[in-house]
Amino acid sequence: MKKDDHVTQEDLIMAVIDKGGLTPEKQAHLAACQACRSEAERLGCDLASLGDLAKAVVPPMQTTIMLPEAKTLKPARPWGLRLAYGSALAAALVVLILTMPFFRVSPSGKMEALYQDMLSDARLMIEIDRMAKNPLPESWAAFDDEFDAGEDDDFMDGIAPGGEDFS
């Protein structure tokens, strides 16, 4: 790079985004050339002002963030206790099923179907309870949402085109 050559517009943008991304020669030119440095500073200043003005446009928040207090006080149940609860629930279910015939008023096919429904409901409740306590395996504990502005959005654009952000 010659001494009198100024940096390009692309370099000026890069100087604002990531000065370290410029070659040492271009960085040296920016440090020495008042015109180029001013131009880069002006662009940086415009972008900073955009952020400041945007901040001023936002109305003040009028609500307070509410968190479920009960949850903060309640310690997580140890695994042993969870297992004990699950076992107790399963044992109660088995007892209920085994004693059902003694309470049977009329051993008809309808009653049998009812028992099957109850059994199925009880199994479902156990499954729901298990999933509510531990929806993911332990190894996934640190998992958080994937940024999904790609394919899913394209899919949604397909089925629901039209206005979106800043609408």
Add this chain to the structure above:
Amino acid sequence: MSELIGVFREDIYRMVYYRTGNRMDAEDLTQEIFLKVFDNLKGLKDTGMFRPWLYRIAVNRVNDHHRRKKFLSFFIPASEREDGPEMEDMQHTDESVLDQVIKKEFWHEVSAFMHKLSKLEREVFQLRFMDHLGIAEISKVLDRGESTVKTHLYRAVKKFQAEEHLIGLIRGEEP
């Protein structure tokens, strides 16, 4: 947790407002975001990652919100929809009419500019210059490489340079 809320509450609310243009939506989504943070905080192994992690949750919640709105727009007639920034939200009582008009015009110009950007350009631009995150943080929030973030940021800034009217407003120049 209440300390974290105290530190990040305003930042997240503003971040959501920039993307929804609606105070009530921004307040509701901010509440949802902090509930999600509250539920998942134990899973965060590296506390140094908290800020990108928080913004990642926020970006995803906002995207969900836009998807829901898009989906609902199928069933709700346009005349009944509450679309667009609620300018009355911006009218702070202690401001002059001129200030309010300038703010309205500024917001209109910013919205128009944002619509000229691709989704990723818009997201990196907002995260960098409106939410004040660094390149490395944006990279973590969006789960993209730093070079990808820089490339999209470069394109967005190049388009910003072409926005003469918006830049004039920012510099306070007469039209």
